[in-house]
Amino acid sequence: MNLQQQLAQFPRLDFVGPATPLEKLSRLSDYLGREIYIKRDDVTPMAMGGNKLRKLEFLAADALRQGADTLVTAGAIQSNHVRQTAAVAAKLGLHCVALLENPIATQAENYLTNGNRLLLNLFNVEVQMCDALDDPQRQLADVATRLEAQGFRPYVVPVGGSNALGALGYVQCALEIAEQAREVAFGSVVVASGSAGTHAGLAVGLQQLLPECELIGVTVSRTAQQQLPKVEQIQQELSALLHVGEPASIVLWDDYFAPQYGMPNDEGTAAVQLLAQQEGDFA
Structure with a gap:
């Protein structure tokens, strides 16, 4: 049974609709000297969007x-x-x-x-x-x-x-990324890591679909050491729910959240400004 068939075993309401767009950030890519794409889960249909x-x-x-x-x-x-x-x-x-x-x-x-x-x-x-x-x-x-x-x-x-059931949503997202990646060879996927369900869902999904792709979680409220067990717990519960193999190692960066959730540091603010100024985007 493949991953799509496993997901189909769980009741699901269709709020998101078709796959969200994958867009190249052309000006930011030129500015940083590498190809950067954005998965537009900020434009999901209901209540102004979001993951x-x-x-x-x-x-x-x-x-x-x-x-x-x-x-x-x-x-x-x-x-x-x-x-x-x-x-x-x-x-x-x-x-x-x-x-x-x-x-x-x-x-x-x-x-x-x-x-x-x-x-x-x-x-x-x-x-x-x-x-x-x-x-x-x-x-x-x-x-x-x-x-x-x-x-x-x-x-x-x-x-x-964020629990194993909710994280199934980001296994579904991993399926979309894998399909969209047929035209782009991704080296890394970067995701915000807070309540941990999005991160864990992508970790399980991408491990099965794009094992060569590194997944990096950027913490939004904790140090990497504090965040790791939260991601690993949901990752392990989700792996058991889907009957997939040993979970992959989790990679976390914690350079941008301090001093606390909702109060970004200078590096975090600079990253938001850079995206806005290069792409006209606040995602």
């Missing part, structure tokens, strides 16, 4: 299979994941509860009320605030227990949609 929609195709399908009427998840006030989960809930006619933290401890009104936080109001999300998501699995379970006592049937979507 979490791939995970939610599998997670929301599982929620419906279990008869849930509420999606429960957590993240920062400006979380893209929470925004996309809320959009999926609205699309499916489900209630949505979001447990939010303020990771940068700002009192700036724009951060607290605008952007993704404003969109949660538009999606009619029930927002609950907490001091910190220091144990999100337990905290989400507590929210789910309270909802059950109120008569709801909650389904917990983990932070970032």
Whole structure:
């Protein structure tokens, strides 16, 4: 059974549609002296796009299979994941509860009320605030227990949609990359590594499909040493779920996230500016 057939065994809702584009960044490639492409998962269809929609195709399908009427998840006030989960809930006619933290401890009104936080109001999300998501699995379970006592049937979507089931979405993405790579010989794939599901899904998928291609995860909230066990745990659980071989070694770079999530350092800001100035893109 090939990887596509293995994926087909899991219930999945079609939110993403056809393969997202693979675009060459011509000016940035010339500037840096190497060919650079971008996989445009920022243009997925729902709620202004983003990578979490791939995970939610599998997670929301599982929620419906279990008869849930509420999606429960957590993240920062400006979380893209929470925004996309809320959009999926609205699309499916489900209630949505979001447990939010303020990771940068700002009192700036724009951060607290605008952007993704404003969109949660538009999606009619029930927002609950907490001091910190220091144990999100337990905290989400507590929210789910309270909802059950109120008569709801909650389904917990983990932070970032990152567990083995959600990571199947990025095995699917690896299939797309492998198909698109028939015209381009990729030496490396670089991905942001935070809640770890995207990274782990690509690690498992690319190991099977493009084993000669190096996968590099760039941390967004932790040192490489702190991030490694998070990626490896989901990678191992996903490998077992798909019955594939020994997981590949994980490569992580942690030069860009400090001092903390949501507050990039000078190197991270310079990278964002370079892409914007060379390509007119904020991905």
